[in-house]
Amino acid sequence: MVDTDITILGGGCAGLSLATALVSRGAPRRSIRIVEPRTTYERDRTWCFWDVEPHLFEDAVTHRWSRWRISHGGDTIERGTDRHRYVEVSADRFYEVCLNRLDRTPAIELSLGERMTGVSREGKDFCVDTSAGSYRSRLVFDARAGAALAEAEAARIRSDRDGRLSQHFVGQFIRTAEPAFDPETVTLMDFDGDASTAVHFFYVLPYSRTEALVESTYFSPHSLPCEAYEEDIARYLGARHGVRRFEVTGSESGRLPMFDVPICPLAPGVIPIGLAAGACRPSTGYAFLAIQRQAKRLAQALAREGTLSPAAVAETEGISRPSILRVMDRILLAAIQRRPTEAPVFFYRLFESADPAALVRFLMEAPRASDVAEVIRAMPGLRLLRAMLPEGISRRMAAT
DSSP states (O other): OOSEEEEEEOOSHHHHHHHHHHHHTTGGGSOEEEEESOSSOOOOOEEEEEOOSOOTTGGGEEEEESEEEEEETTEEEEEEOSSSOEEEEEHHHHHHHHHHHHHTOTTEEEEETOOEEEEEEETTEEEEEETTEEEEEEEEEEOOHHHHHHHHHHHHHHTGGGOOOEEEEEEEEEEOSSOOOOTTEEEEEEEOSOOSSSEEEEEEEESSSSEEEEEEEEEESSOOOHHHHHHHHHHHHHHHHOOOOOEEEEEEEEEEESSOOOOOOSSTTOEEOGGGGTOSOTTTOOOHHHHHHHHHHHHHHHHHHSSOOHHHHHHHSSOOOOHHHHHHHHHHHHHHHHOGGGHHHHHHHHHHHSOHHHHHHHHTTOOOHHHHHHHHHHSOHHHHHHHHSOHHHHHHHHHO
16 A cells, blocks of 8 residues: 655656646646655746747746847857747746646645655555655656756766866846846857866846846866856956946856766666756756656656556656767767867857757757758868867868
8 A cells, every 4th residue: 555656756847847747637636745855945046948849837937038149259149030939937936836736736745844865665666765754655756956966966076087077157137227238139158258278158148128147157077166157247247248336136056967977766666857867958958848848758658557667667767869969969068078169169150050940949859850950061060070189180180
């Protein structure tokens, strides 16, 4: 006899997305327990993506933009498409929408302030140990993003001899007294001048002429002290936007692996989801839509079969990412790691040459065959090849 049908470890984006997908597919017939160590929800992060496909959280979208820009070496290119807008889902709005929906479902129990301490298999079921006690569950999903990122960092440290890259950043919510931002256009990448040791750029989400989220982002093996990112932002606001005085109304930070992290189930039969299943695309850091796709597949399988057979688990486990995208990601990341000075040119040329709609579908892992061909055509192939070759050969190629 089980105490609950489904246990979800972690009530962040992946855990709440799965619970919402289960509810949308008729899972209220099953009891669901979400184990989440935090005691309250607040705006602790921001998810952005291009709206290339429908999802369950349209009412959680807080901003939309139809244009974006890339800047490098004094040059700026602007692109856009009304077919696929760049959208923001702020964490506080996402949590509010999820909790309102789940509150209307009596079969779902959200256990805030409760920490998982262990999971073991007992016959066909699981014994879940938490800080509030132990209980039996028929299915267990592991959505603990913090644990997944910790494992990614441990993997990076274990292999630090090859200098694996991470995307690390600090963002500040900025308010200015005078107009400083273009509210119609997102700055995806504004590259810093010095890329000799690390790729560095600024990312700006403008909410109005006087408010924006400004992030200082690096692609490099090692993080910096928080003060270094904050000094970057202050310098950037002065140099690029002419802003010397501003108010910081909030902040966020993160570190994301730019490599494939092995999926490590918590215990045999426990199903990793979200970042624990590899939702974060190594070359971009985008994860929101990948999380929604996996949640949808799992909810559909449960609705179809009533449980998850081994075949269904194999079908839905991990993030479904086309092989061609994995290969192209590895080529790009290997080139960036070997020649960080070339990275601004790679990205600038890609956004300059590729059809905007095709490129954003490719970035969001929903490309048509023609989109992949378009991105390959637009990539600076010779520069990528030179960046991946030993220094001496690369110099000889550049000279010919």
